[in-house]
Amino acid sequence: MAKYPDKKIIIIMGTLSSGKGTQADKIAEAFGLHHFDTGPFLKKILSSDDPSIAKEKSEYESGKWVSPEFVVKKVLEHAPIFLIQSKGIIFSGSPRTIYEVERELPVFEELVGPENVVVFNLDISEAESLKRSLGRLICEKNKHPIPDLPEFQEIRKAGVCPHDGSKLIKKDLDKPETLKSRSSEHNQRTLPVIDFFRKCGYKVIEINGEQPIDKVFADMMCWLPQYCK
Numbered sequence: 001m002a003k004y005p006d007k008k009i010i011i012i013m014g015t016l017s018s019g020k021g022t023q024a025d026k027i028a029e030a031f032g033l034h035h036f037d038t039g040p041f042l043k044k045i046l047s048s049d050d051p052s053i054a055k056e057k058s059e060y061e062s063g064k065w066v067s068p069e070f071v072v073k074k075v076l077e078h079a080p081i082f083l084i085q086s087k088g089i090i091f092s093g094s095p096r097t098i099y100e101v102e103r104e105l106p107v108f109e110e111l112v113g114p115e116n117v118v119v120f121n122l123d124i125s126e127a128e129s130l131k132r133s134l135g136r137l138i139c140e141k142n143k144h145p146i147p148d149l150p151e152f153q154e155i156r157k158a159g160v161c162p163h164d165g166s167k168l169i170k171k172d173l174d175k176p177e178t179l180k181s182r183s184s185e186h187n188q189r190t191l192p193v194i195d196f197f198r199k200c201g202y203k204v205i206e207i208n209g210e211q212p213i214d215k216v217f218a219d220m221m222c223w224l225p226q227y228c229k
């Protein structure tokens, strides 16, 4: 028996710049869910001076990936807290490796029951992903991405993050070669995660992520009433 059978856990998969974060924000708002955005979440955790995370902190600050063990530990520590505070959780950056999904999914199932775990995949082509990533701005404070899409032009012009008010900047890392290798690394890691969900009996709901933001949102919403009553 699940601990919170009336709550949901929604997971949005998708490649770089597929719009995961944007859609997660919109769905979280529509259903009163907590948007668990792993990037800013880890950044916040790693900004503390807690001595028990000193090793992870120094790795993170030197630009390395945070270890999957650490990510899983922190996600699983916080998921129950966020579940209590809201109607559910929507993830936009986790799980992104087999290591993570193997450890997180059984816990999610215990928390809300498998029938309340929903998995989406936002599908965009590699060319579109590259184009969007190259034009992307991020905020200084929490690295919220602001894509180069018509819906974001006003925000980009204003140069201020709508989430935390910090300045929007261009990321140095975003060079075509770097992005191509990051994108192929991302796909190599996450495609097996999608397969894992399928093997566990989940329907991975495929959404065409190249449509305008509102159309992508509408397509996702078509699937959600049966889950989010």
Ligand SMILES: [Zn+2]
Residues within 6 Å of the ligand: 139, 140, 141, 142, 143, 144, 161, 162, 163, 164, 165, 166
């Ligand atoms: Zn921000």
